[in-house]
Amino acid sequence: MLKLPHKVLLLAMWLGLLGPTRQLAAQTLPAALAALPMPARRAYYQTAFEQRAAELYGKLALDAAGLPLAVFREGLVGYYNLRSAAKPGAAPPILTLIDFSRPSHQKRLWVIDVDKAKVLFHTLVAHGKASGADVPLAFSNKGGSEMSSLGFYRTAPTTYTGKHGLSLKLVGLDPGFNTNAESRAVVVHGADYVCEDFVRAHGRLGRSQGCPALPVAETTAIVQTIKGGSVLYLHGPAGAGYRSRWLNLNTAVETYLGLL
Numbered sequence: 212m213l214k215l216p217h218k219v220l221l222l223a224m225w226l227g228l229l230g231p232t233r234q235l236a237a238q239t240l241p242a243a244l245a246a247l248p249m250p251a252r253r254a255y256y257q258t259a260f261e262q263r264a265a266e267l268y269g270k271l272a273l274d275a276a277g278l279p280l281a282v283f284r285e286g287l288v289g290y291y292n293l294r295s296a297a298k299p300g301a302a303p304p305i306l307t308l309i310d311f312s313r314p315s316h317q318k319r320l321w322v323i324d325v326d327k328a329k330v331l332f333h334t335l336v337a338h339g340k341a342s343g344a345d346v347p348l349a350f351s352n353k354g355g356s357e358m359s360s361l362g363f364y365r366t367a368p369t370t371y372t373g374k375h376g377l378s379l380k381l382v383g384l385d386p387g388f389n390t391n392a393e394s395r396a397v398v399v400h401g402a403d404y405v406c407e408d409f410v411r412a413h414g415r416l417g418r419s420q421g422c423p424a425l426p427v428a429e430t431t432a433i434v435q436t437i438k439g440g441s442v443l444y445l446h447g448p449a450g451a452g453y454r455s456r457w458l459n460l461n462t463a464v465e466t467y468l469g470l471l
Contacts, residue, residue: 253461260464270328278321282310286444289363289457290325293384293442295466302365302440309336309423311359312448314345315416320423322436332433335426337405340418350451352383352391357420360389360397361453364443370434375400375424379434381443385455389445397421399437401430 247255264284268274273283290306304326313319320336323329338347341357351358362385370379378400383389389397402424403409404417423445425433437443447453 253464256464256468257460260460260467263467267325267328271323271330273321273330276321276330276333277313277317277319278308278310282312282446283308285446285458286442287325288460288463289444289455290442291463291466291470292457292459293363293365294470295462297365297440302442303437305331305437305441307366307437307441307443309443309445311338311342311347311350311361311445315347315418316345316410316414320425322433331436332429334429334433335405335407335410335416337402337416337419337422337424339421342418342421345415346448348448350388350447350453352388354391354395356395359421359423359445359447360392360395361385361445361447361451362388362455363457364389364392364445366399366437366439366441366443368439370438373398373400375402376427377401377431377434379438384457385453388453388455395421397423399423399425399430399434401425401427403427 261284264287265280267287268280268283274280286306286308294302294304304324306323306325308321308323310319315335315338318333318335320332320334321330322332324331339357339359341351342349342359347359349358350361352360360383362383364381364383367380367382370377372378378398380398381392383392383397400422402417402419405424405426409417
């Protein structure tokens with residue numbers, strides 16, 4: 212969590228964000244914040260956001276499910292930045308997180324309703340065959356690479372039926388990392404090789420041509436839930452070199468505060 216000067220921490224506790232004293236009258240908040248210099252106000256707002264992220268992480272029990280707080284926080288920052296970039300009410304309050312720093316034999320996809328603070332799905336997901344065996348190590352935005360592509364995506368408005376059955380197109384939003392998703396036909400779809408039986412037989416999931424493939428039995432429910440412009444974040448290992456303008460904390464905090 213962000214470290215603040217002692218006086219700012221005391222003020223934040225007095226205002227009820229960092230401590231148990233949450234009974235302060237709402238009308239006192241603007242006056243108290245207005246008295247702070249801009250850097251202190253920014254630090255205060257960032258602390259409020261970090262507190263929200265940590266509380267939501269705990270409520271969703273993501274630690275026990277194997278999702279690191281740092282990965283969840285990145286997804287949440289991008290979620291709020293992308294929410295500000297969308298038309299009000301145009302996209303569902305859904306964040307899909309895929310953690311490709313984890314091996315394929317573990318459940319590494321989460322679909323979260325942010326507004327309701329609820330995990331809707333937690334399941335297996337495949338990576339591209341050229342990205343690695345059980346743990347993906349290589350990623351690409353190039354056509355024909357058969358690798359997964361890191362970063363933030365927005366889901367298509369509607370589904371379609373393709374060679375893998377019900378499917379959902381993805382729009383990559385990170386230049387250099389995933390913006391060729393549409394031309395590469397990187398979509399969400401179901402696959403028989405994404406199941407526990409395959410893991411028991413091979414020690415890992417089967418692999419796609421770059422698509423985040425799902426268990427067939429869960430595909431319809433997940434695709435119908437995340438369609439319509441929701442945010443999907445595909446996280447990779449630390450050495451993957453991923454960077455994104457959607458990870459700007461200041462702009463994410465502004466959107467978060469505007470939704471309170």
